[in-house]
Amino acid sequence: MNEKLRYWMLVLPALAVMILFYIWPVLNIWGISVTEPSAGLGNYTRMFDSNAVRVSFVLTFRVAAITTILCLLLGYVLAYTISNFATRVRPLMLGLVLLPFWVSVLIRSFAWIVLLGRSGLVNDALMDAGLISTPIRFMHNELGVLIAMVHVMLPFAVLPMLTNMRGIDGSYMRAARGLGASEWRAFREVYFPQTLPGVFSGGLLVFVLSLGFYITPALLGGGRVMMISEYITYQIQEFLNWGLGAALSVALLVATAIVLLVAARFVNLRKTFLERS
Amino acid sequence: MSNPILSVRQAVKTYGKFRALDAVDLDIREGEFLTLLGPSGSGKTTLLSAIAGFTALDGGVVHARGGDITPLPPEKRDFAMVFQGYALFPTMTVAENVGYPLRVRKWSKQDIRDRVRECLDLVQMGQFADRMPNQLSGGQQQRIALARALSFRPDVLLLDEPLSALDKKLRADLQWELKALHERLGVTFVYVTHDQDEALSMSDRIVILKDGAIQQEGAPGELYDWPRTRFVANFLGKSNFIEARMAGREGDRLIAEAAGHRFAVKPAAGAPETGAGCLALRPERIRLGRPGEQAFAGRVKQISYLGERCQVLVDHDVLGEVLVSQPTWHAGVRPEPRMDVSFGWDAEACVPLTDA
Numbered sequence: 001m002n003e004k005l006r007y008w009m010l011v012l013p014a015l016a017v018m019i020l021f022y023i024w025p026v027l028n029i030w031g032i033s034v035t036e037p038s039a040g041l042g043n044y045t046r047m048f049d050s051n052a053v054r055v056s057f058v059l060t061f062r063v064a065a066i067t068t069i070l071c072l073l074l075g076y077v078l079a080y081t082i083s084n085f086a087t088r089v090r091p092l093m094l095g096l097v098l099l100p101f102w103v104s105v106l107i108r109s110f111a112w113i114v115l116l117g118r119s120g121l122v123n124d125a126l127m128d129a130g131l132i133s134t135p136i137r138f139m140h141n142e143l144g145v146l147i148a149m150v151h152v153m154l155p156f157a158v159l160p161m162l163t164n165m166r167g168i169d170g171s172y173m174r175a176a177r178g179l180g181a182s183e184w185r186a187f188r189e190v191y192f193p194q195t196l197p198g199v200f201s202g203g204l205l206v207f208v209l210s211l212g213f214y215i216t217p218a219l220l221g222g223g224r225v226m227m228i229s230e231y232i233t234y235q236i237q238e239f240l241n242w243g244l245g246a247a248l249s250v251a252l253l254v255a256t257a258i259v260l261l262v263a264a265r266f267v268n269l270r271k272t273f274l275e276r277s
Numbered sequence: 278m279s280n281p282i283l284s285v286r287q288a289v290k291t292y293g294k295f296r297a298l299d300a301v302d303l304d305i306r307e308g309e310f311l312t313l314l315g316p317s318g319s320g321k322t323t324l325l326s327a328i329a330g331f332t333a334l335d336g337g338v339v340h341a342r343g344g345d346i347t348p349l350p351p352e353k354r355d356f357a358m359v360f361q362g363y364a365l366f367p368t369m370t371v372a373e374n375v376g377y378p379l380r381v382r383k384w385s386k387q388d389i390r391d392r393v394r395e396c397l398d399l400v401q402m403g404q405f406a407d408r409m410p411n412q413l414s415g416g417q418q419q420r421i422a423l424a425r426a427l428s429f430r431p432d433v434l435l436l437d438e439p440l441s442a443l444d445k446k447l448r449a450d451l452q453w454e455l456k457a458l459h460e461r462l463g464v465t466f467v468y469v470t471h472d473q474d475e476a477l478s479m480s481d482r483i484v485i486l487k488d489g490a491i492q493q494e495g496a497p498g499e500l501y502d503w504p505r506t507r508f509v510a511n512f513l514g515k516s517n518f519i520e521a522r523m524a525g526r527e528g529d530r531l532i533a534e535a536a537g538h539r540f541a542v543k544p545a546a547g548a549p550e551t552g553a554g555c556l557a558l559r560p561e562r563i564r565l566g567r568p569g570e571q572a573f574a575g576r577v578k579q580i581s582y583l584g585e586r587c588q589v590l591v592d593h594d595v596l597g598e599v600l601v602s603q604p605t606w607h608a609g610v611r612p613e614p615r616m617d618v619s620f621g622w623d624a625e626a627c628v629p630l631t632d633a
Contacts, residue, residue: 174331175364177351178435179378179425189377193368 026253029246036243043247053231053248057255060228063142063217064210067149068157071206072199074150075157079198082158083165097158105152109219112148113139116220140222148216156209157202164198200267204260211256228252282307282342282432282465283328289336290323290489297323299489300337305433306482310459310466314476315486316512322437324486325469329435330354341433352381357426358435361442363418365410371397371421372406378429396424399458416447423458433465440475452478473513477501485509503545506632510557517563517599519627523554531629536595538572541624548629556627560602563622565589565610571621575599577612587612591620 033043047053082093100108115121116138123135138144168191176186214229221227226234228248235245260269281304290298298320305311313321326332328339330351338347346354357378365374375396376389384392397403400420410418419439426434439455440448456479459466470476476483477497484494485508493500493509504510507518521535530541531550542556564571575591578598582605589601589612601620603609610618 169362169364171360171362171364172366174351175358175360176366176377178329178331178356178358180352180355180381180429181377182352183350185381190366190368194366 029249032242033246033250036246043243046244047247047251056226056228056231057251059142059225060211063145063149063225063227064207064213066146067153067210068203068207070146070150071153071157072161072203075154075161075202076195076199078154079158079161079165083162083168084170094162097155097162100152100155105215106219108152109148109216112144112151112216112220116144116147139220140224142221142225144220145217145225145227148220149210149213152213152216153206153210156205160201160205161195161198164195164201168194197268200263204263204267204269208256208259211259212252280307281305281340283467284340285324285328285337286340287337288324288327288334288339290320290327290332290334296489298327298334298337301486301489301491303484303491305465305467307432308463308465309481310456310468310479312468312470312476312480312483313486314470314473314483314513316471318488319486320489321469321471321486323489325435325437325467328467329356329358355431356433356435357429357431358437359419359422359426359439361438363410363415363422363439365418365421365425367410369410370406371402371408371410371413374410374421375425375428377425382429392428396428397421399427400424400454415443416451419443419451420454423455427458427462427464431464433467436466436468438470439468441470441472448475455479477513483513485512487512503628504557504630505545505547506630507555507557508632510628510630515560515600515602517558517560517596518630519556519558519596521554521556521627523549523551523629525551530625533627533629536573536593540572540622540627542627542629543625545629545631547631550629555630555632557630558622558627560588560600561586562626563599563601563620565591565601565603565612566619566621567610568617568619571619573599573620575618575620577614577616577618580612580614591618593620 034041036043078097082090082097086093113120117123118135118137118139120138122138123132126132127135138147172190172194173183173186176190177183181189212229213227214233217225217227218230218233221230223230229252232245232248232252235241235248263269283305285301285303288298288301288303289296301320301324303324313324315321323332327334330346330349330353334347338345340346341354365371366377369377372393376393379389379392393406394403397406400423402417402420402424405413405417405421410421413421422439440451443451452475455466459479468476468479480497482494483497483500485492485500487508493505495503500509500513504513504516507516510516510518519533519535521533524532524534524539526532526544527541529544531544532539533542533554533556534540535556544550548554568574573593573596575593577589578592579590581588581590585605586602587605589603591599591601593599599620612618
């Protein structure tokens with residue numbers, strides 16, 4: 001048996017699964033978007049004319065962008081602390097960052113409902129402490145979606161930045177300070193620029209995942225914060241509007257692809273998605 | 278000592294139970310090339326780091342030009358440092374790297390440009406100004422690191438094993454260049470290394486450290502010819518050790534007895550002059566001869582050919598294995614394995630040690 005054939009035999013099972021259960025259905029969706037309920041681009045013109053669709057897309061990009069920024073801010077501090085200060089507790093801190101990966105997103109989202117609800121733990125505690133007299137609305141609005149999204153996405157921001165930072169030798173900062181730069185200046189001019197690849201990777205990962213995220217926005221938005229993936233589900237499950245739902249899916253796919261294409265100019269995509277942690 | 282540019286007094290640094298520095302006193306003269314030499318864990322890097330301000334001492338003080346700089350952060354000390362891994366900033370060009378200390382010091386753009394060009398020419402890297410550090414070889418990066426450290430004309434340049442990542446030939450070339458730079462600029466160099474050849478070839482003065490304490494200090498030739506302890510005799514070059522009985526003075530010479538022979542050694546301060554003693558004997562001070570020609574009879578055990586020199590291991594009944602080093606191109610005996618030979622040395626070739 002020659003080398004090439006052996007190679008194909010090895011990847012064949014995985015390839016078959018991918019084609020059968022992923023590529024084929026995706027192509028079908030493309031098909032549905034131009035055939036249901038009638039052949040033509042009717043779904044797409046409806047989509048572009050619909051105010052609700054535009055609102056949902058804007059909301060989706062806004063939530064994804066804010067989530068990304070918050071994850072990067074929180075994640076940068078966390079990654080910096082872990083890679084530069086936590087010597088003895090580093091394994092513990094790394095474990096805590098990875099821990100959420102072992103708990104289902106569904107459970108984590110329900111946990112946030114328990115915490116943020118009208119008579120949830122947070123509101124109860126604040127009222128008992130006398131800080132507020134009526135419960136704050138943490139849920140069924142963008143605030144709740146953002147809180148839970150940041151929590152779910154944080155590890156995806158931390159890990160690429162952590163990998164990046166752990167590759168930066170401490171001698172750069174020492175060299176800068178030895179040459180006369182203050183600690184803050186050395187961080188700003190010498191350390192931070194070296195962490196930008198990690199920041200871009202983490203940001204891109206969080207943004208792309210957030211664009212198509214479903215469970216957390218659906219649960220914490222309670223139908224009031226309708227991000228695009230929930231909108232698609234709504235169209236298909238509630239209205240049996242397969243044509244428009246499929247067209248929206250294609251639009252989301254295209255939008256994500258455009259984000260990736262633009263990002264590819266600044267970020268090494270291979271590193272971001274294939275060589276993570 | 279006249280007017281030290283830097284002095285360390287009673288420096289102590291501990292990591293848990295490990296004493297990295299154990300009450301170290303050191304004076305550094307203005308303009309000298311001082312090398313801190315020692316095996317890993319000897320405290321040489323910790324000492325340099327304490328001088329640079331990266332390591333806070335648990336006790337003791339560092340003075341520069343008479344002022345106490347112990348509490349100052351590194352950036353306020355105005356020394357320059359060259360690191361083992363060069364630490365060139367990867368996001369800046371060569372010129373930006375070299376100009377960084379000047380930018381921090383708020384020099385004008387024109388002045389920075391002029392000084393950067395001057396410094397790059399100094400290390401013969403003028404045509405590389407616009408490259409990024411990762412486009413340069415190790416030796417080139419090291420030259421840039423030197424140019425960057427020297428660009429603001431510091432009084433003191435601290436070098437932490439700067440050549441250890443380079444291959445042997447390049448290292449030898451850069452040793453010449455460093456020495457030449459030092460002579461040309463008159464800057465005080467404090468150089469850390471574990472490589473005795475580096476220390477011997479470049480330094481005005483070597484300080485040998487072991488277990489966080491200074492073992493001995495002096496000019497390279499002085500240390501090589503007059504080691505005080507077994508450690509120094511063996512760390513700086515190779516040495517044979519001869520267990521001898523010291524038989525007191527005869528005039529201004531000291532008499533030692535070993536393996537049934539009496540011979541003269543030069544007295545050394547602090548070494549015992551009667552009773553049991555230990556003598557250090559450099560391999561190149563021993564002469565080989567045909568049987569009967571020299572005082573001691575032995576048999577060749579092993580020969581190691583090193584090109585210009587060859588090392589011969591000779592077995593002696595009482596002294597044990599004796600290492601002899603002689604030029605390969607040599608008119609005398611050409612040793613062969615298992616050959617019977619004799620060996621001996623000139624009067625005063627042996628140095629009495631203090632830690633007998």
